[in-house]
Every structure is written in C-alpha cells, then in structure tokens.
Amino acid sequence: MEFQIDKVAELARLNLKPGEKSKLEKDLGAILDYAQKLNTLDTGSVEPTSHVLNLENVFRADEVKTSNAAEKALEHAPHRDGDFFKVPKIVQRD
Amino acid sequence: MKYEPVIGLEVHVQLKTRSKLFCACSTEFGAEGNRHTCPVCLGWPGSLPVVNEAALALAIRAGLALNCKVAERLKFDRKNYFYPDLPKAYQISQYDMPVNGKGELLIETKAPDGALVEKTIGITRAHLEEDAGKLLHEGIPDGSLVDYNRGGIPLLEIVSEPDLRSPQEAYDYLTALKAILQCIEISDCDMEKGSLRCDANVSVRPEGQEKFGTKAEIKNLNSFKMVAKAIQYEIDRQTELVESGEKVVQETRLWNDAKGVTFSMRSKEEAHDYRYFPEPDLVPFTLSKETVAAIRKTLPELPRERAKRFVRDFGISSYDAAVLVQEKGTAEFFEACVSAGAGAKAASKWVLNDLLAILNEKNSAIGDCLVKPDALAGLIRLTESQTINSTTAKAVLIDMAATGKSADAIVKEKGLAQVADTGLIERAVEKAMAANPASVADFRAGKQKALGALVGAVMKETQGKANPKMVNEILLKKLSS
Numbered sequence: 001m002e003f004q005i006d007k008v009a010e011l012a013r014l015n016l017k018p019g020e021k022s023k024l025e026k027d028l029g030a031i032l033d034y035a036q037k038l039n040t041l042d043t044g045s046v047e048p049t050s051h052v053l054n055l056e057n058v059f060r061a062d063e064v065k066t067s068n069a070a071e072k073a074l075e076h077a078p079h080r081d082g083d084f085f086k087v088p089k090i091v092q093r094d
Numbered sequence: 095m096k097y098e099p100v101i102g103l104e105v106h107v108q109l110k111t112r113s114k115l116f117c118a119c120s121t122e123f124g125a126e127g128n129r130h131t132c133p134v135c136l137g138w139p140g141s142l143p144v145v146n147e148a149a150l151a152l153a154i155r156a157g158l159a160l161n162c163k164v165a166e167r168l169k170f171d172r173k174n175y176f177y178p179d180l181p182k183a184y185q186i187s188q189y190d191m192p193v194n195g196k197g198e199l200l201i202e203t204k205a206p207d208g209a210l211v212e213k214t215i216g217i218t219r220a221h222l223e224e225d226a227g228k229l230l231h232e233g234i235p236d237g238s239l240v241d242y243n244r245g246g247i248p249l250l251e252i253v254s255e256p257d258l259r260s261p262q263e264a265y266d267y268l269t270a271l272k273a274i275l276q277c278i279e280i281s282d283c284d285m286e287k288g289s290l291r292c293d294a295n296v297s298v299r300p301e302g303q304e305k306f307g308t309k310a311e312i313k314n315l316n317s318f319k320m321v322a323k324a325i326q327y328e329i330d331r332q333t334e335l336v337e338s339g340e341k342v343v344q345e346t347r348l349w350n351d352a353k354g355v356t357f358s359m360r361s362k363e364e365a366h367d368y369r370y371f372p373e374p375d376l377v378p379f380t381l382s383k384e385t386v387a388a389i390r391k392t393l394p395e396l397p398r399e400r401a402k403r404f405v406r407d408f409g410i411s412s413y414d415a416a417v418l419v420q421e422k423g424t425a426e427f428f429e430a431c432v433s434a435g436a437g438a439k440a441a442s443k444w445v446l447n448d449l450l451a452i453l454n455e456k457n458s459a460i461g462d463c464l465v466k467p468d469a470l471a472g473l474i475r476l477t478e479s480q481t482i483n484s485t486t487a488k489a490v491l492i493d494m495a496a497t498g499k500s501a502d503a504i505v506k507e508k509g510l511a512q513v514a515d516t517g518l519i520e521r522a523v524e525k526a527m528a529a530n531p532a533s534v535a536d537f538r539a540g541k542q543k544a545l546g547a548l549v550g551a552v553m554k555e556t557q558g559k560a561n562p563k564m565v566n567e568i569l570l571k572k573l574s575s
C-alpha cells in the first residue's frame with residue numbers, strides 16, 4: 001500500500017531521523033500490507049461496524065456536576081498563567 | 095464577461111443545554127478560566143464521553159424545523175488535528191452519519207429591483223459536534239493562554255448548499271435561520287457571546303458556466319453585516335483576479351473589519367488531513383420513528399407560518415410581518431399588544447418604527463424593555479382617542495421606556511393631554527396671527543407654505559398640546575375671513 005512516511009510523520013508531529021525513516025517505512029508498510037488482506041474478502045452484504053460492543057443509544061441526562069480537574073491539570077501543565085494554561089504563540093488563527 | 099458569485103455558509107450554533115455534550119461540566123457563559131472542565135473535556139487518559147440526551151434532542155428539533163431528513167442511525171467520529179484549543183488532539187464530530195441530512199430553508203430576499211422574492215436554499219446537513227477551547231492572545235507577548243470552558247460545549251453545524259448568489263441573500267438566509275433557531279428555542283444565537291458563528295465559502299464563475307470556480311473560506315465574521323461585507327469584498331477580489339487571468343487559490347482567509355479586507359492565513363496548519371474515523375468511545379444511535387415524531391409534535395409555529403398568519407388575520411403588510419417575526423420576542427410583543435386591544439396596523443407601526451428604535455439605541459432586548467405590550471396598547475389608545483398627538487406620543491414612549499410608567503400616568507403627570515377646547519385654540523390662533531403679520535400676508539397672497547409657520551406658532555403657544563386638526567381648521571377659517 002502506498003503512503004508517504006514524511007506526511008504520516010508530519011500529521012503525527014514526529015521528527016524522524018533519516019535512519020529511523022527507512023526502518024519505520026518498512027514496518028508500517030508491512031502492517032498495511034497485512035491489513036490489506038481484508039480487502040480480498042467480499043463484504044458486500046455485511047453492514048459496516050463502527051463499534052464492537054453490541055450496544056446503542058447510551059445517554060446521560062443533562063445534569064451539571066462540578067469537578068476540580070482544572071486545578072490538578074494546571075498543576076501539571078508545563079506553563080500556567082493564573083487560571084489559564086499557557087502555550088507558545090502559534091499562527092494567529094482568530 | 096459577467097461573473098456570478100456562488101456562496102455557501104457554515105453556521106455553528108451553541109445548543110441550549112445545561113451541561114456539555116459529552117460530560118457534566120456547566121455550559122454557563124463567563125465563568126473564571128477553566129472552571130468548567132473535567133477529566134473528559136480536558137482529554138485525560140481513561141476518561142470516557144457519554145452523549146447528553148438533551149443535546150441530541152435539540153439537534154433533531156433543529157433538523158425538523160429545517161426540513162432535514164433526520165437519520166435513522168447516527169454515529170460520532172473523530173476529526174484529528176493538533177491545535178492547543180483541542181486537548182485530545184481530536185474533535186468529536188460527525189462525518190458520514192450525521193444526525194440531520196438534507197433539508198431546506200425558504201427565505202425572503204430582496205431582488206436587485208427591491209421586490210421581495212422567495213427562494214429555497216438547500217441545507218446539506220446539520221450535525222452535532224463539540225466546541226473547542228478558547229485561545230487568548232491579546233496583551234500576551236510571549237505566548238497564548240488557553241481556556242477550556244468552551245471545549246466540549248454542544249454545537250450544531252448547519253451547512254448550506256452553495257445556493258446563495260449575493261451578499262444580500264447570505265444576509266437574508268442568516269436572518270431567517272436565526273429566527274427559526276430562536277423560535278424553536280434550541281440556541282440563544284448570540285454572536286457576541288459566540289453562540290452563533292458563521293464561515294462563508296465564496297467563489298465566482300462566468301455567468302452561464304455550470305462548473306464552480308475555486309473557493310475561498312472566510313472566517314472571523316462577527317456579525318451578519320460583516321458576513322455580507324466580507325462576501326462582497328471577496329467577490330470583487332476574485333472577479334478581479336479571474337479577469338486579469340490569474341488564479342484564485344483555495345485557502346482560508348480572515349476578515350479584517352477595520353481595514354475592510356480579507357487576507358490569507360498562509361498557515362501550514364491549513365494542510366488539513368483530518369483522518370476521520372469512528373469514535374471508539376461512543377456507541378452508535380438508532381432513532382425510532384416515535385422518538386422523532388414526539389419531538390416534531392413539540393415544534394411551535396415557525397416564523398414564516400407566523401408571518402403568514404399576521405398578514406391573514408391582522409391585515410398588516412407582508413413586509414412588516416416579515417420584520418416582526420425576525421425576532422421571536424418582537425413577534426410575541428406585537429401579538430400581545432394586539433391582544434391588549436391595540437389595532438394591528440398601529441401596533442405594528444409603533445413596534446417597528448418607534449419601540450425598536452429606542453431599544454436599538456439602548457442596545458437592549460425587547461424582553462428587558464420597561465414598556466410592556468399592554469402599556470404600548472395604552473399609548474396607542476391615547477393617540478386614537480386624540481388625547482395626545484403623535485409627536486407627543488413619541489416623547490411619551492421614550493419616557494415610558496425610561497421609567498416603566500404607563501402612558502396615562504405620564505400624560506397626566508406632565509399635563510400633556512391635547513387641547514381640544516375651541517375657545518382656547520381660537521385665542522392661540524389670533525395671538526399667532528397678530529405676532530406673524532408677514533406670514534398672514536404671504537398666505538393671503540397665495541403662498542401656501544406660510545401656513546406651516548403659523549401652525550408652528552400656534553403649537554408653540556399651546557406647548558404642542560393643541561389638536562393639530564383643529565388648529566388647521568380654525569387657522570384656515572380665520573385666514574379666509
């Protein structure tokens with residue numbers, strides 16, 4: 001199966017060294033080829049499965065609960081500014 | 095060659111739920127930074143999302159009001175991208191099995207010749223997704239701050255077909271859409287609070303050509319007026335490019351309202367490949383006919399039906415009816431005013447011309463207005479009985495809006511009741527004629543215009559309280575004798 005290791009790496013935000021690249025390209029290729037076997041099966045009459053559990057319509061009621069997760073998360077954040085997480089400046093989007 | 099614009103709109107509205115789409119955090123606006131977060135909406139490993147039943151019901155409600163085909167089966171998918179406003183590095187959205195499929199919206203729009211015409215705009219789909227967090231850049235030189243309170247709030251993304259052909263049509267589509275969504279109470283649709291957001295896809299093509307031109311997506315549009323302005327700018331920009339033989343680049347552009355231009359984001363982030371796949375943490379959903387029918391039953395009268403009823407039952411113009419139903423509160427106010435005994439035409443005129451002007455000036459909503467429908471009906475009664483003239487009535491309304499008092503009370507308190515005392519008006523007319531001999535001579539010499547100055551003088555003499563009709567009659571009688 002065709003893929004571009006550079007694009008996959010970029011989408012996953014991975015900085016690959018030249019040595020790693022060819023090794024991973026080979027590994028990933030083997031995985032994809034293996035999965036490709038599935039395409040030899042005739043699945044025309046099988047309904048697509050989006051979930052393996054035999055369950056549907058799982059809901060919760062619209063009720064508010066409070067959580068103190070933010071304080072813990074902020075404690076562990078690389079950078080914080082008061083109540084906020086602080087991140088490096090990215091391309092101005094809005 | 096003439097070029098035709100092709101416009102499609104993507105509207106995100108925040109669904110009116112108490113808690114978020116996949117967790118129990120509050121959706122309340124304006125909380126302290128990151129107060130409304132939990133392991134689920136912060137994307138902690140091991141946490142699991144569960145769908146808010148109310149959010150799905152509201153999405154279906156919107157779909158039905160937009161004549162969408164509501165899905166029998168639906169599922170959620172992950173849309174993958176890296177951005178600091180997305181703690182999980184994916185957004186839970188819907189890809190190929192959205193809750194609402196194709197629908198349509200009938201809009202009333204102004205043709206270039208000013209006539210009102212009806213047009214059907216296709217809805218491609220309306221799906222559920224979670225909102226992202228908010229990035230704060232202002233005043234921070236060395237980074238950005240992130241607030242995840244908004245992250246996970248339920249949104250309905252309503253995608254239109256590329257059926258719109260002018261900035262005016264886009265504006266009218268948004269107005270009609272907002273009126274419906276407010277009417278069925280699924281969202282506040284408050285652009286200032288971000289509960290309604292709009293992106294526009296714009297392209298141009300030579301008139302008569304079927305194939306679409308290359309489109310640009312415009313973001314950062316904070317009002318319907320801005321949407322229309324940005325689309326017009328984009329049409330002009332693209333037409334110029336095509337006419338000079340250049341190519342339109344497919345890209346995202348941001349509207350700069352201060353400069354009145356769109357500019358390219360030129361961002362590497364734009365090399366999008368979202369790699370959608372089914373959300374493994376959520377099971378699929380089946381909607382029974384009964385569930386959908388039960389929601390359909392609760393739909394109120396929609397704005398267009400309401401406008402038609404106003405024309406049919408109250409005899410007001412279709413134009414006035416269309417404006418009245420744009421905001422649910424306005425339509426309800428008008429109807430309550432008529433129920434309180436005001437004539438429909440007078441009620442429509444006072445609401446549209448006077449009350450809305452006062453509210454606009456104060457930037458306040460009709461629901462918060464100190465003038466209640468029965469109070470406006472009271473004011474209208476005073477004008478119809480000619481207790482006060484229309485100039486006085488306008489001033490009284492401003493007073494009513496400021497104090498919440500009834501028209502009767504203000505008129506009594508300030509002694510504004512119109513003078514219909516013949517003797518008193520006659521004396522005022524005589525005084526005015528004596529004080530303005532030149533105007534009297536002019537009028538008698540055939541200058542009709544001179545009458546205005548004399549009427550003005552009489553009104554001044556009576557502090558504006560004289561019945562204008564009587565002033566005219568008495569003045570003309572005295573001038574011709």
Ligand SMILES: [Zn+2]
Pocket residue numbers: 114117118119130131132133134135136246
């Ligand atoms: Zn949460």
